Amino acid sequence: MNNIIQLTDVSKEFKVLNRREGLKGSIQDLFSRDYKTVHAVNHISMNIHPGEIVGYLGPNGAGKSTTIKMMTGVLEPTSGEILVHGRTPYKNRTQNAQEIGVVFGQRSQLWWSLPLIESFKILKDIYQISDVDYQDMLALYESLVDVQDLYHKPVRQMSLGQRTLSDILAAFLHNPPVVFLDEPTIGLDVSMKSKIRELIKALNQQKKTTVILTTHDMGDVDALCKRIVIIDKGTMLYDNDIEHLRSFFGAYRTLKVKLSKHITDYSEEAKNRAIQTMEELITPQFPNAHFQISAEEDWVNILINESEVELMKVLSFIQTKNKIYDMQLDEISTESVIKKIYEGDGGHEPA
């Protein structure tokens, strides 16, 4: 089997009651039912290969959770076909559940009052994990995180970070081929976030688990995902490598140079003069390129589209004309690219 998850032209519609305003409206609602159809997911198709970590992104209300729910078998698609590990999830919800792991945001699925290890034991029996596999998994967990400290702590008493960690471990416990993580790092501090990212990465590598990850944190995406899928308003906007994403929106990089040693004059006039000087310097040399030049404090920033001209060429040219005291390079962050996509600015404006 080539694809572990296969979505073919999947749509999901909800019927929502059009509610009228005010008390009078509420009374009218009692008698007439005026439904409108909400297209939560619109003709989405994608194929996911075994062992991939796919970042599934989109603004709030884009239809991410709906898609995840359909893949986990909780929701039935209105149309289209979903195959997860060769099964239609909705029709075989219980069998499908045996072969997936799910972590849904801040909603712990563990037994609230039980210590973690007891929850694990119950899960071992529910998923009918063999003793050997179970011990192996625990050994792996122990090698990756300090899980022993958590074993005897009731979930109720755990911090959010510990709980998320425990939930992720519980989701991988029966070694499912696919794990869905819905905003696993939401609300966590920086060090816990990186701990969880490392854990997910390690489990993905060691167990060859396919991971579908929704998140709003681009740190998660940069750390974990090679491939991202972006949807908005139920429609798929992008499905490709994360590297490709940046070039898709233009291979923009910002070159920052400092041309004089001490600048004391930060006035608007001085900045404009610096911008103008730079423009006159480089524009004639690279007539095909479109630069965006700005200035802040003693830096001059040049936004360069590398598909038009290589940044290094510009840099070395400036160097032949002017002494450069200092320089910096800014990559366009995934975050700003994604932001652009969400805001629907199209593909060709620099960030």
Place this chain on the structure above:
Amino acid sequence: MKTLSLPYYAHIYKMILIQDIKSKMSYRADFFISTIGMIFTNLSSLAAFYITFLNFPSVMGWSYHEMLFLYGFSLLALTPLQCLFDNNWSLRNFVYRGDFIKYCFRPINTYFYFISEVFDLKGLGQGAFGLVTLIYAWNKLQLPVTFLIIVQLLLALTTASLFMIAIMNFAAATCFYIINSGYVMVTANKFRDYAKYPITIFEPFFRFIFTFIIPIAFIAYYPSLLFLRTNNIPLLTWLSPLIGVVFFYLSYLFWMHGARNYTGTGS
């Protein structure tokens, strides 16, 4: 695919139950206070019962001890509901907060998984109370004790429990369909107070309702006829185990249907 058979479920249930009781026991104060509360609740309702009978020697041909029999019987029949199905009371909170979805991700039956999660120890106190009352009434009424009667009693108790559990299943599952289902739960719970009385004391209209619409008459009245009115047992008494199973199954279907529907819209 391994079959998810009865022994499998029994084993999982045992696992979860033992863990839950263990963790509950660790809150000793909570356990003792709620047990004491339960005893007082039952004592006070028994006192009200007693005072009523000081003034009326019998109700529609039912003597004090016969009524006490019904009372003890209904308490015992309620014990499984109280102990094992208490999570139904929290269902609406799970549904409204959107946390119910976690019950849909395990490879086991959703209803089973949800119900198995909570074991309410308080119910045991109530059960003990009911048992003592029943034995006392049994003695005073000088009812025979034979193997057959004990089997009948156990069967009757099981049937009665099924009805009670089914009523609460129906009531709890309304939260999948309507807002403010809390009132439905409370109302359904009130109905079980009527279960303690012989339905002959009600008007024919209510008798019909309590037999066929909200079948609380099956909780204590019909089964108890088996022991108290041995010469005149109506057909409904004999049919009650069957009706109980069917009614419970219907309530289960209603519950599961709701669970499926709910996940269709919630986020």
